[in-house]
Amino acid sequence: MAVNTILYIILAGIVALLLALFQYKFKVKSMSKQHMLFAFLRFLSIFLVLLLLINPKFEQLNTVTEKPKLLVVTDNSESVVHLEQDANARKVRSFFKTDTDLNASFDIQYYTFGNVLQQNDSLTFSSKQTDISKAFSDLNTIHGQDVAPIVLITDGNQTFGDDYTFTTVKQPVYPIILGDTTTYLDLHIKQLQVNKYAYLNNKFPVETILVYTGNRPVTSTFTVKSGSHIVFSKTVQFSKHNNSEVLQFTLPASRVGVTTYEAELAPLPQERNTINNRKSFAVEVIDEQMNVALVSNFYHPDLGMFKKSIESNKQRSAHILKPREYLSKINDFQLVMLYQPNNQFKGVLDDIKKTNKHVFVVSGSQTDWHFLNQNGLHFKHDISGQTEWYQPALNSNFSTFIVDDLDFESFPPLESAFGELTVDVPYETLLYKKLGNAVTEQSLLLTLEEDGQREVLLLGENIWQWRAESFLNTNDFQAFDNFIGKLVQYLASTQRKSRLVLDYESFYEDVSNVVVKAQYFNKNYEFDASESLQLTLTNKVDGTTVTLPFVLKNTNYQVDLSHLPASEYDFTVKALHANISKSGSLTILDFNIEQQFLNANVTKLQQLATNTNGMSAYVSDYTALKENLLKDQRYKPILKSTKITQALIDWKYLLGLLVLTLSAEWFLRKYYGLI
Numbered sequence: 001m002a003v004n005t006i007l008y009i010i011l012a013g014i015v016a017l018l019l020a021l022f023q024y025k026f027k028v029k030s031m032s033k034q035h036m037l038f039a040f041l042r043f044l045s046i047f048l049v050l051l052l053l054i055n056p057k058f059e060q061l062n063t064v065t066e067k068p069k070l071l072v073v074t075d076n077s078e079s080v081v082h083l084e085q086d087a088n089a090r091k092v093r094s095f096f097k098t099d100t101d102l103n104a105s106f107d108i109q110y111y112t113f114g115n116v117l118q119q120n121d122s123l124t125f126s127s128k129q130t131d132i133s134k135a136f137s138d139l140n141t142i143h144g145q146d147v148a149p150i151v152l153i154t155d156g157n158q159t160f161g162d163d164y165t166f167t168t169v170k171q172p173v174y175p176i177i178l179g180d181t182t183t184y185l186d187l188h189i190k191q192l193q194v195n196k197y198a199y200l201n202n203k204f205p206v207e208t209i210l211v212y213t214g215n216r217p218v219t220s221t222f223t224v225k226s227g228s229h230i231v232f233s234k235t236v237q238f239s240k241h242n243n244s245e246v247l248q249f250t251l252p253a254s255r256v257g258v259t260t261y262e263a264e265l266a267p268l269p270q271e272r273n274t275i276n277n278r279k280s281f282a283v284e285v286i287d288e289q290m291n292v293a294l295v296s297n298f299y300h301p302d303l304g305m306f307k308k309s310i311e312s313n314k315q316r317s318a319h320i321l322k323p324r325e326y327l328s329k330i331n332d333f334q335l336v337m338l339y340q341p342n343n344q345f346k347g348v349l350d351d352i353k354k355t356n357k358h359v360f361v362v363s364g365s366q367t368d369w370h371f372l373n374q375n376g377l378h379f380k381h382d383i384s385g386q387t388e389w390y391q392p393a394l395n396s397n398f399s400t401f402i403v404d405d406l407d408f409e410s411f412p413p414l415e416s417a418f419g420e421l422t423v424d425v426p427y428e429t430l431l432y433k434k435l436g437n438a439v440t441e442q443s444l445l446l447t448l449e450e451d452g453q454r455e456v457l458l459l460g461e462n463i464w465q466w467r468a469e470s471f472l473n474t475n476d477f478q479a480f481d482n483f484i485g486k487l488v489q490y491l492a493s494t495q496r497k498s499r500l501v502l503d504y505e506s507f508y509e510d511v512s513n514v515v516v517k518a519q520y521f522n523k524n525y526e527f528d529a530s531e532s533l534q535l536t537l538t539n540k541v542d543g544t545t546v547t548l549p550f551v552l553k554n555t556n557y558q559v560d561l562s563h564l565p566a567s568e569y570d571f572t573v574k575a576l577h578a579n580i581s582k583s584g585s586l587t588i589l590d591f592n593i594e595q596q597f598l599n600a601n602v603t604k605l606q607q608l609a610t611n612t613n614g615m616s617a618y619v620s621d622y623t624a625l626k627e628n629l630l631k632d633q634r635y636k637p638i639l640k641s642t643k644i645t646q647a648l649i650d651w652k653y654l655l656g657l658l659v660l661t662l663s664a665e666w667f668l669r670k671y672y673g674l675i
Helices: 003-025 033-054 078-082 086-098 100-105 132-143 301-311 323-327 343-355 369-375 464-474 478-492 602-611 624-631 652-671
Strands: 057-066 069-075 107-113 150-154 173-177 186-194 197-199 203-213 218-226 229-238 244-252 257-265 278-286 290-295 316-321 335-339 359-363 379-381 387-394 414-417 421-423 427-435 438-450 453-459 500-503 515-520 533-539 545-549 551-553 556-560 567-575 580-588 638-647
Touching: 003 033, 033 652, 069 086, 069 132, 078 086, 086 100, 086 107, 086 150, 100 624, 107 132, 132 150, 150 602, 173 602, 173 624, 186 257, 186 278, 203 218, 203 229, 229 244, 290 301, 290 323, 290 478, 301 316, 301 335, 301 464, 301 478, 316 323, 323 343, 335 343, 335 478, 343 369, 359 478, 369 379, 379 453, 387 438, 414 453, 421 438, 453 478, 464 478, 500 567, 500 580, 515 533, 515 567
Parallel strands: 069 107, 069 150, 150 173, 197 278, 290 316, 290 335, 335 359, 359 453
Antiparallel strands: 057 638, 186 203, 203 244, 218 229, 218 257, 257 278, 379 421, 387 414, 387 427, 427 438, 438 453, 500 515, 515 556, 533 545, 533 567, 551 556, 567 580
């Protein structure tokens, strides 16, 4: 408490005493016990009132001993069961839960991970993917500033993500290795690479890496089958030193549609794991390739972005051309993109209007709107000579095709011409312009169609920054490239607008991510979130049928088919109230990456422990970690002090005492007839 506050309190006591004596001593020559009692009560009342006006503050120091955290993180993927280590994993976790010394010294928190990190005690070993690096990244986010060593119970086999041995985890890691270093005789297909698409009557390349683990020479046969027909075969030989072989060959694309293949490396009689000797793959054969012309009379990063995004789909190619170059190769392209056109594009626009070709127009700070308004397509723009920066806002009622929200409102703004856009034909806005916190009714990205000709118009440049921002949000370009791909697919398609729109792949290589999406629109083509969608799925191999409901998620309906076995399926999606339906087919390939491992990845787990100043242990001797954790001087309880400041006016008992003194004085004076 400050010195001046103490002086104020002393002064308040003196003033209260003087006032009380003046009121009771001044009128009488000598004070009786009765008057002394009244004076004392009056003194207390005045003093308490003055004390509340001064309102002194008191500080209280609370001290708490906080135990260091210990994070027990368990691998919950299928590979643990495949290596027959699930019982050991449960045993280790149970040890940490029941050990009194560890629980007395640490605040133990339990996590599981597969493709995502979860804080729970449930071990199902059902995750079909393992990403150890992401688990560390999430733990850094949660416990970055804590003293929290990590006990990692895992076989160390990761199926995707960054190399976890070079992780930036801030805490020491103590791997408990589920498995051993025993080497088993094994042949397996380590990798098989093939494009998802091929062109009719062409040959598509296949590359595969075959690996042998063992000491003696062996011979096997690698075959590729389509159904029961062998389309490729080769005899391969391995030895201790010649333990891998890369095969490159081509297969014919003889019919349109999805064709599935099964590659097999004939297993040896002594092999323990024969699942990794087989791998299925599929190729979708199309009868034509789409060539896209990116026409611009100057270079800009947006052009490179569009080329990358378009060519992420192997059935499409994009070429950056000057207007004159395009005019000399008109017949080579099925789709044309005009990037910030000006008067040099007159011949290009004349050809587009003559051939009724679909077009994607991108405008920006260097677009010549005088020229476009006179020679353009189905839209005109006010000419102000000024530009403005607009962020995107997704139109949830966009009905032309399904668009996932890529968190557009977090994307950087695009530079666009200031003014109103006028469109002469029916159109739909995909993205609105957002200025500050206000979403305007002006279109930033729109689609339009008239007499069979389709157009997409983007009113802004520097969209390359969107692709970069999407990568920062998701760690890959796939989501944004799919968004650009849907715009291109819309311009390439000849299908008419439908009230029921489906979004799915022809085949799925990863059974953990089989999702069919749908959108349903009312008669005014507004998204209808009240409809009930139902999917009826038939297995083409065994004839079994299952019916599943769609679940509404954001601006589309989804149904998860990840639980289905690998097979070929026909399906029908039906809107129950509107009696509208659509059909399709898909193929789920038979491949479980979690069943490809023979051993724990001991080397990487030991390196991880070394890199993070931790300690590794095998599951057969995991109790050795206990003594290390208990003796390590880095993990000591922390004494934390908290200073609490409280004002006297918040003390309710003081107010109660004031009421009591005033009441007592009044009742006593009343009792003695002084009132």
